[in-house]
Amino acid sequence: MERPKQLIGVIDMPGPARDALAETIARDGLAVVAVADSEALPPEVALVVAHVRAVPAADWPALCESLPTLVVSDNRDASDLLSAVDAGLVDYIVEPCRHGQLLRRMIRKAIRLHELEEARRRDKLRLEELNETLETHLAMLRLDQQAGGQIQRKLLPPRPQSLGGITCDYWFAPYLYLSGDFLDFHLLDERYLLFYFADVSGHGASSAFVTVLLKYLANRWQAEWDGEHPEALPARWLEGLNQELLETGIGKHATLFVGIIDLERRYLHYSLGAQLPMPMLMTDGKVTTLAGEGMPVGLFPGADYPTLGCSLPERFHLWLCSDGVLECLPGDTLEARLVELERQIQASATLADLTANLALDTAPGDKALPDDLTIMMLSGFGHADS
Structure with missing residues (x-):
């Protein structure tokens, strides 16, 4: 389809000179309308070619603001030429009929530049509208996430607690508002203390939803427990x-540690799925890593999980950390950071000691963290009141 001719407005006094100027412009596919003043220009005009003698000096600013304007003159000494230049014209040319080809090129270039400027202006307005909409949606999302974060914290157990001679405490800090970390501890009955520690892949809303699912399933499975074989519960x-x-x-998976402490036997039954770092048990000033390994939870169908256990001395500290703690430790390798974590745990008698040693002694949420970070500590039986 042939593109319609662009209409060029010529402003000049009526006469042979204006006719010659209009004829010069009309070549090469340009349409021309000649008028005596700007008020007579039709709305579809794309550009104005105005003779300096035809426009009063006071009218140049309004004309240049409404349409891209080229000014022509018979000589460079025209008294009103400077007024037109100061008003913001696109360009000017002297003796236009002698330089017709140049004039037409200037007209086409000015039209293209004006079209680009108009497109840029429209894009800017559209972008401002989109940014405003985006800011509104982000504000709503931020409020939703803050509310979700408050709800998620309400799902966590009160801290600290003393349950059956075991003191349970934790430090919980999401990367933003919602966390992929989660934990819980409570008595199954007078003899058994259940606890679990989860780190869901990623962080944010989708990971937090998995922690809610975990809380729901744990409550359901606890209600369904018949009181037999507690040692089998973690793996199940x-x-x-x-x-x-x-x-x-x-598409979410998690690392998970589930433990049940037999308060009478002082024995820990546990199972784990790819827990990193592994839980660390400190007794008599020495730190040992709990034995065992297992597949991540939520990746492999039919995965089997180990049934493990170990005796607990009268005085112990059991530490569990999400992998976000590794980002807070010095060292170029995973092994070096795990060694440093063990050293920090050995030097910490309380949860507050460890968070201070890791420079986490501010309130959770006050310090920007590279990942969700949660630390859980169980101490007993002789440490229960410490």
């Missing part, structure tokens, strides 16, 4: 959560 729970996460199809 991991297998169940593994199947639940795979069936959701959300």
Whole structure:
């Protein structure tokens, strides 16, 4: 389809000179309308070619503001030429009929530049509208996440607690508002203390939703427990959560540690799924890493999880940390950072000691963290009141 001719307005006194100027411009596919003043210009005019003698000096600013304007003159000494230049014209040319080809090129270039400027202006307005909409949506999302973060914190157990001679405490800090870390501890009955520690892949809303699912499933499975074989519960729970996460199809997996402390025997039954760093048990000033390994939860169908256990001395500290703690430790390798974590735990008698040693002694949320970070400490039996 042939593009319609662009209409060029010529402002000049009527007569042979204006006709010659209009004829010069009309070549090469340009349409021309000649008028005596700007008021007579039709609305579809794309550009104005105005003779300096035809426009009063006071009218130049309004004309240049409304349309891109080229000024022509018979000589460079025209008294009103400077007034037109000061008003913001696109360009000017002297003796236009002698330089017709140059004039037409200047007209086309001025039209293209004006079209580009108009497109840029429209894009800017559109971008401002989109930015305003985006800011509104981000503000709403921020409020939603803040509310979700408050709800998630409400799902966490009160801290600290003393349960059956075991003191349970934790430090919890999400990367932003919602966290992929989660934990819980409570008595199954008078003899058994249940606790678990989870680190869901990623962070934010989708990871936080998995922690809510974990809380729901743990409550359901606890209600369904018949009171028999508590040592089998940790592995059974991991297998169940593994199947639940795979069936959701959300592409999330987790590392998880589930433990049950037999308060009478002072024995820890546990199972784990790719926990990193591994839980560390400190007794008599020495730190040992709990034995065992297991597959991540939510990645592999039919994964089996180990049933493990160890005796607990009268006085112990059991530390569990999410992998965000590794970002807070010096060292170029994972092994070096794990060694440093062990050293920091050995030097810490309380949860406050460890957070201070890791420069986390501000309130959770007051310090920007590279990842979700949670630390959990269980101490007993002789440390229960420490």
